[in-house]
Amino acid sequence: MPDAAPEIRFEKVARRFGPVEALAPLDLTIAGGSFVALVGASGSGKSTLLRTVNRLDEVAGAMREGSVRIGGDPVDGLAAPELRRRIGYVFQSIGLFPHLTVAQNVGIGRRVRGGAMPPDEVARLLDSVGLDPSLAARMPSELSGGQRQRVGVARALADSPQILLLDEPFGALDPVTRAALGEKVRALHDQRGLTTLMVTHDMAEALLLADRVLVLEAGRIVADAAPAELAAGRAGEAAEALVAVPREQARRIADLAK
């Protein structure tokens, strides 16, 4: 069992792009070991919030206000590459390196630190995300969309991070693959004892995978509740609008079977 996963604390974190306030100053603590979903429409600030954790928001240029702490240490205390090597990151467009094999993609984190990942470790890692280890020698272009995102997850977990950031990780997958991979990631979270932050616009996915759901609207948190409270309609008006859709769909599908 790895060390207890660290908590992530946001203190008065705000972000603006020109005149647009992407994030209003917010305070938030994500408990170590929890799986938290950030839900909201496009432009609600959920990805921006996520990317302050591994400082990928800096790529866009503008300055971040406030501070983000992981286990008490500010993220600015380390050089950005060093910080990012300790945090797993999976995003919708995956970003596999097209000129590298699956094994080389999965082993890139080790290479970045001057090492190399032995083949048996690559095989174990691929197996852990539900991929046949014989795919190790393939190029990304030879894989299906679902296989590619599994490689993406394997790459993110390759160097045993304690924090996993997921930005719409399953957005481009078909519903069956999406559900299966979601369950897989939740299982890996539990098994490895991670602190996981997942951005999604799909409330059903958030309810079924997360321990806690935050709803964002125009850069502010408008709801913060456990899935059970949300499902029961006790998390406020803004959240209820989002929960009503999958609840209604589930009811109508159940009606069809009668």
Place this chain on the structure above:
Amino acid sequence: MSALLAAVGTLGDELAAHVVLSAAALALGIAIALPLTLWSARNATVARLALGLASLIQTIPALALLALFYPILLWLSGMVGGGIPALGFLPALLALALYAVLPILRGGVTGLAGLDPAVREAADAVGMTSAQKLRWVEAPLVAPYVMAGIRTAAVWTIGAATLATTIGQTSLGDPIFAGLQTQNWVTVLAGCVAAAALALAADSVLALVERGIGQGSMGRHPLLGWIGLAVLAAGIGWALWPGAASKRETIVVGAKNFSEQYILARLIGERLEAAGYAVTYREGLGSAVVFRALDAGDIDVYVDYAGTLWTGEFKREDNPPRAAMLREIGELLQNPGGARLIGPLGFENAYAFAMRADVATANRVASLDDLVRAAPRLTLGADLEFLDRPEWAAVRAAYPLRFAATRKYSPTFMYRALESGDADVITAFSSDGRIAADKLVVLGDPRGAVPNYDALLLASSKCAAAPRCREALEPLVGAVPVGAMREANYQVDRDTDKRDPAEAARWLAGRLAGPVSQ
């Protein structure tokens, strides 16, 4: 066909020089383009500026770009107190390298712009530093685009390198330019075939290298890449191999771009070789360049004409008698380290207005005075320089000539135009064998407006100061009769039974007047 193959077979030296020049220019082009590409990748303003500048350079005709480096280097050399060669390899290298930058830079910038943003984000997210990202992600993904640019640049460079001949760098352009002037089409074709074959070969070899770093459907074939690199290295190695190059002292003989100059250069060169020098030729030089090249010591000897120096170099507008002009030119050529007069060769090659006999008779023209009256009905055919030369201004000041039209031709085609009737009057050369052969009428100059054009043997101060060099040249002074020169010119210029300039020079060597010793 066999004549063509034989001609191509004699181009070993030119091919080697061409390969060295092209490879060096391409290497320098890559050395400039790659850092610019990287800088452009990180700064959009730099990308715009660099691409704009490279495109601008590309719009300058290669011939002009090569010629521009001559005054630039001359000026630079003057700034640092001399020592920078303004002719030959260096200006050719710089001009061609600039030419090679655009395709490589454009390939690199296009490749970087087309890089999937998700791949860049992933590189950041796994914690790559800037250097790691460049080495492991950007460089390998952009390499095929850069390589495609390098292939284009290689083909361009090898093609444009044929123009390096005009600034005195040996290349496969030598046979092309010499053949054009002397109408030896086999020689022209041999140069073209050799240059085209070299370009195709270089492109194929670079295609192998490209396969070595390739991506995608073609896949990566490192072995092919190594084979390509090996062939490339072998080719450049062959070209750099000194071979039969001697350790003898080298004398550079210059020539302008017409038959008489090619013949005289060979006549002079043979004598210098007999005196124990290694001789290289820089032929096809422009009138404006060649004297300055001698003055700067980039070439050691060539033949110019009194009137050309008088009006062109010394900017004189008076027209003193022959002996006085010669004496004064000798006195003007005394600058330390500059050009020296060895002496007149004994014949004149003046600008002479010539007409076909039937046209002259029909218009009742025998002199420039008569021409003033007839000119409005006639077309003047001039060589490429004449209308911009001070002599033309002097002639017009003395004779108010107004032609119906004026056209410019290279010297060879000027005579053709007269023959076909496209031109009625041409600015012929008095030592040209075609005047007698075509039975042309040379118009008199009763007002003495055209200066004399005695052929003058000129040498660099280095050659003039070396007794061995000087002694090899001095016997030519006063030894070339105009009749023999005309005949030698005609041997090269005529359409049948043509001789090449070296053969005509050997023929001429046997017709020299006076006690010329070998």
